[in-house]
Amino acid sequence: MELTELKEKIKKIALDSGAKLVGFGSQERLKNAPPSGDMNYCLPSSQCCIIFAYPNSLTALENYFSKKERLSLKKELHFAYSNAWKTSQTIAEFIENNTEFKTFPVVPNFKYREGFPNIFKVDVAYPDFSLRYGAVAAGLGHLGWSGNLVTKEYGGSLFLGGVLTTAPIEPDPMAKENNCNGCKLCIKSCTSGYASIDEKETAQPVIIGDQIEIYSKRGAYSKCGISCLGLTGLSEDSKWTIWSPNHVSLKKISNEEWKDVDIRRKLMYDLVSNKETPEKIRNFNKKLIKSSSLLARKKNVALVPAEKHFGPRCGNCAFICVADPLERAKLFKMLKNSGKMYIDDEGKEFTKKIT
Numbered sequence: 001m002e003l004t005e006l007k008e009k010i011k012k013i014a015l016d017s018g019a020k021l022v023g024f025g026s027q028e029r030l031k032n033a034p035p036s037g038d039m040n041y042c043l044p045s046s047q048c049c050i051i052f053a054y055p056n057s058l059t060a061l062e063n064y065f066s067k068k069e070r071l072s073l074k075k076e077l078h079f080a081y082s083n084a085w086k087t088s089q090t091i092a093e094f095i096e097n098n099t100e101f102k103t104f105p106v107v108p109n110f111k112y113r114e115g116f117p118n119i120f121k122v123d124v125a126y127p128d129f130s131l132r133y134g135a136v137a138a139g140l141g142h143l144g145w146s147g148n149l150v151t152k153e154y155g156g157s158l159f160l161g162g163v164l165t166t167a168p169i170e171p172d173p174m175a176k177e178n179n180c181n182g183c184k185l186c187i188k189s190c191t192s193g194y195a196s197i198d199e200k201e202t203a204q205p206v207i208i209g210d211q212i213e214i215y216s217k218r219g220a221y222s223k224c225g226i227s228c229l230g231l232t233g234l235s236e237d238s239k240w241t242i243w244s245p246n247h248v249s250l251k252k253i254s255n256e257e258w259k260d261v262d263i264r265r266k267l268m269y270d271l272v273s274n275k276e277t278p279e280k281i282r283n284f285n286k287k288l289i290k291s292s293s294l295l296a297r298k299k300n301v302a303l304v305p306a307e308k309h310f311g312p313r314c315g316n317c318a319f320i321c322v323a324d325p326l327e328r329a330k331l332f333k334m335l336k337n338s339g340k341m342y343i344d345d346e347g348k349e350f351t352k353k354i355t
């Protein structure tokens, strides 16, 4: 099969799966990217990355940010991850069955080179292959201030899937413009203080296709990990939370203070063992930790059944970044007015508006 025909057929498989964007990038464009942009780690002699994106719907995002309900977004997350994984396998099989080229389907999330991140042992963990970097190389967009991919069509509110291959498929043109408009709502909607609102990252330059991608300075990764899991997330003004009944503001703990292991140990003790923390909350936190252990064991989010996955509870930095700046501002307003999440004695989640 000619490479041009192969490319068209692959594109069709991805679009038929429900993906809205598909692009092809090259190892050449990623040669100066950080290590997780090196395709050869997964597949020696890789030449091409095929990246596809599943955007979130505005209705699900509105319900999520206003705290009306989060199950619609959970369904979309589960659809996107399980579809991304299934599609990457279908594309890989298609290439291997019809050509002499090799492939590597990329796990869409929760597969790390150094093992699963752990608040006490592994603070930063890198994926086998960074789908974000691959997406930039494939012309889908550029990194925004959040550090997430931002596309022209759907902003950064999407999930990615991908396949690596030794097939030298012609890459698509890189995106001309960076569609991040610097609104910083990604950082304002984050309660963890993981990323800086005004300082840019200099420790880890991201160069893709000879272009430098600018993004916010990172703090302790585990602050994001804890919030993303749903273990705690309270705004600085104490008026709204993420989807968590634990109301500790991590933003008030500086990244410097966070290095003190006793501070992290005390936080985890309060969340799961301290008898002064209501039992229903401790039980809720134990469930979250169990769900995270399952993800660590499976090493692939797509293999965890939806009912055993307790997310999404944060992810705000990516979810809020819809393409239309006005819709984005509306989502942020909804979040600020959404109040705090609590659980009742039966463990049912509810919210209270704070005036």
Ligand code: SF4
Pocket: 144, 145, 146, 147, 150, 156, 179, 180, 181, 182, 183, 184, 185, 186, 187, 320, 321
């Ligand atoms: S929320 Fe705004 S600043 Fe953040 S990545 Fe998206 S467009 Fe850029």
Ligand code: SF4
Pocket: 186, 189, 190, 191, 192, 193, 194, 195, 223, 224, 225, 227, 228, 314, 315, 316, 317, 318
């Ligand atoms: S996932 Fe949540 S805690 Fe982590 S950086 Fe994004 S908004 Fe912040």
